[in-house]
Amino acid sequence: MIKILSCLIPIKTLRIKFREYCNGIQVFFTAKSIGKNLCCSKFSTVNKNTIIKDNVKLNGLHISGNGNVILGNYFVAGFDSQIISDTHNYEGNDIPYDNSVINKDIIIEDFVWIGARVIILPGTKIGEGAIIQAGAVVHGKIPPYAIAGGNPAKVFKYRNIEHFLKLKAKKL
Numbered sequence: 001m002i003k004i005l006s007c008l009i010p011i012k013t014l015r016i017k018f019r020e021y022c023n024g025i026q027v028f029f030t031a032k033s034i035g036k037n038l039c040c041s042k043f044s045t046v047n048k049n050t051i052i053k054d055n056v057k058l059n060g061l062h063i064s065g066n067g068n069v070i071l072g073n074y075f076v077a078g079f080d081s082q083i084i085s086d087t088h089n090y091e092g093n094d095i096p097y098d099n100s101v102i103n104k105d106i107i108i109e110d111f112v113w114i115g116a117r118v119i120i121l122p123g124t125k126i127g128e129g130a131i132i133q134a135g136a137v138v139h140g141k142i143p144p145y146a147i148a149g150g151n152p153a154k155v156f157k158y159r160n161i162e163h164f165l166k167l168k169a170k171k172l
Contacts, residue, residue, distance in 0.1 A: 026043070026044070026046070027040060027044050027045070027046050027050075027052070027058065030046050030047065030048055030050070031046045031048075031050045031051070031052055032048060032049055032050055032051050033051050033052065034052045035052055035053040035054035035055070035056065035073070036054050036055070037054055037055045037056075038052060038056050038058070039056070039057045039058070040057075040058045040059075041057070041058075041059050042058075042059045042060035042079055042080075043060060044058040044059075044060055044061045044062065045061075045062045045063065045064075046061075046063040046069070047063050047064060047065060047066060047067075047069065047085060048066075049066060049067060049068045049069060049085070050063055050068075050069045050071070051068070051069070051070045051071070052071045052075075053070075053071060053072050053073045053075070053110070054073045054074075055073055055074045056071050056073075056074070056075045056076075057075070057076045057077065058077050059076075059077055059078060059079040059081075060077075060079040060080045060081070061081050061082075061083065062080075062081070062082050062083070063082075063083040063085065064083070064084055064085065064086075065084055065086030065087075065101070065103065065122065066085065066086055066101070066103050067085030067086050067103035067104050067105050067106060067122060068085070068103075068105040068106070069083055069085050069105070069106045069108075070105075070106070070107045070108065071108050072107075072108055072109045072110035072111070072112060072128070073110040073111070074110055074111045074112075074171065075108055075110070075111075075112050075113075076112075076113045076114070077118075078113075078114055078115040078116035078117070078118060078134060080116060080117050081115075081116065081117060081118040081119070081120075082118075082119045082120070083106055083120045084119065084120070084121055084122060085103060085104060085105070085106050085122055086101045086102060086103045086104065086122055087101065087102050087104065087121075087122045088100075088101060088102075089101060089102055102122070103122070104122035104123035105123070106120060106122065106123070106124050106125070107124075107126070108120075108125075108126045109125075109126060109127055109128040109129075109130075109144070110128050110129075111128055111129045111164075111168065112126050112127075112128070112129065112130050112131075112132070113130075113131050113132070114126075114131075114132040114136075114138075115131075115132060115133050115134030115135070115136070115149075116134040116135070117134060117135050118133075118134065118135065118136050118137075118138065119136075119137045120132075120138045120139075121138065121139040122139075123139070123140070124138050124139055124140060124141070124142075125140075125141045125142070126138065126142045127141075127142055127143045127144030127145070127146065128144040128145070129144055129145045129159055129161075129164050130142050130143070130144060130145065130146045130147070130148065131146075131147045131148070131159070132148055132149065132153060133147070133148065133149025133150070133153075134149075135149070135151075136148060136149045136150055136151065136153040137150075137151040137152055137153060138152070138153040139152055139153070140152075142155065143155065145158050145159040145161050145164060146158055147159065
C-alpha cells in the first residue's frame, strides 16, 4: 500500500495529508461540524452529534452513542480512546435494562489532552487544559488544568497555571 501511495502521490507531505484524510473519512462524513486543521493519524469514528473545533488531533478516537459531544480547540486524543455518549436505561420496564437509551452530553474544553485508551463516559465535562492519564475511565467533572487518572479518574495534580496561560497566549 505504501509503495502504491508513493508512486501515485510522490510528495511526502501530500501523502501524509492523503493518509490523514483516509483515516478521518468517517469523521468528515459524520460529524455535525468540523473546524480547521483536523488531523487523524489513525482511523477514527464520531457520532452525528459531534462538534469538532479547530486544531484537533484524533489518533484512533471512537465516539459512540447519540449524545452531543464537543471537542474543544487544540484537543488531542491518544490512540484507541473512546467517548461514549449514551447509556442503557436500567430504571426502565425490564431488567437488567430496557430497550431505551439515555443520551448525555460530553463537553471537552480547549487544550485538553487525553492519553491512550482513555474511556470517557456519558455526562462528562473536562475543563480547559486538563490532562487525562492513559487508561483512565472518566465520569463526571474534571476541573480546568487538572491532571487526572485511574478508574474512576481522580485528580492527583494540577498544571502550572501561570506557565499554561503564557503558552496559551502564544497559540492565540
